[in-house]
Amino acid sequence: MREHELRRRVVSEMHLRRWPQLSVPGKVLQWVLVVEKDERSAEAEYLDHMLPAPLDNPGAAHRSGQFAPGVSIAWERHSEGSSLALFAEGTDPDLTAAMGWATGLPGRIVRATSLTLVKDERAATRLLPKMNFNSDEIVSCMISGKARIWADFRLQGDGFGHLLVAQNGLDDRDFTRTVQRLQDLGNYRNKALLGLPEAQKNWPQLDDIEHKLADLADRLCAKTGRDDDLMSELSALSLQLSTVATSTGYRMSATRAYAQLVQERLEELQVQPLDGYASLNTFTKRRFQPAVRFCDALVVREQQLSERADRLGSLLRARIDTRIENQNAELMRSMERSSKLQLRLQQLVEGLSVVALSYYLLGLVQWGLRGFDGVDVERTLAILVVPTVLTMWIGVRVAKRRLLGSPEE
Structure with a gap:
């Protein structure tokens, strides 16, 4: 049986997010970075000196290793960036060298946190005065049944957000999973x-577009302005809306997806x-959810x-189509009137042509009759007028039918 080329990658995805078992007391520093595509190669080269990729998977999305005794490192690549975590043992570990190395990673920091892990609430109470939390904004609650956290979710002078977590007898593995979820x-x-x-940034632009659409709708209802001008303005507004949707679509979709993960x-x-x-x-409902809803x-x-x-475009196009149809109908009526007039003129010309031809034919007959003595030319011409006119009329009709076809055709 042949193995699918993505099988091992899919299976490895199920194990990428595991943290090493945490030591209590201990400390965890984590950075979440946004890394551009053109920075990925530099990131990989920088990591290779400290966290070389596995030989069987050089493009691994997860690397881990030991920086120094009691200090381990875990790096993970995400779709929008990377995260780096330092795990240290003891109450006051020396992380100066590890932090210096971490600052060399390419990317821009989205979140940097420092977690202090203690055995129980008694130890946490002794440390609380040193955490520099804003007493009016402390968030504290129980998580996973036993553990407890303290935080004010503000950046302190070192650029980190600080959290204090008490294990309170929670199983080591459960505690590690709990802190990772936190x-x-x-x-x-x-x-x-x-x-x-x-x-x-884009909300005021939508305000402007909405105002212009309302004005355009009023002008459309009032039938003021040229249709091509209205259509040009509407097309420009539609293009602006498409630009807003294109520029914000990915970010808004990501926000919705991340918000769902936060809830989970x-x-x-x-x-x-x-x-x-x-x-x-409470903190999430009061601060986070309004932003997501916005x-x-x-x-x-x-x-x-x-x-x-x-809808405005459909109404405007319907009005334009109706106006074009009315113009076409008026043009057809005008053409019909013109055709009838031409027919009448043609009939008049035909009548005049019959009279003219009859006149000239009778003139020729007159000249012929004058060559015979004893013929009453005037009386003979009077007798021939009606037959001549009828003959010419019939001749014109026959010639017209042969040239143009029957009237039914």
């Missing part, structure tokens, strides 16, 4: 929020609120404006 929640939240500035991680963490503190659920509103509004523009 980090995934924050990482996806920040990636989702990348769409908010884009939505805010919240459910997996089994958050339990504590009296006197805001929980992760991004969704931008997409919905753009679609609605596109539908309005399409």
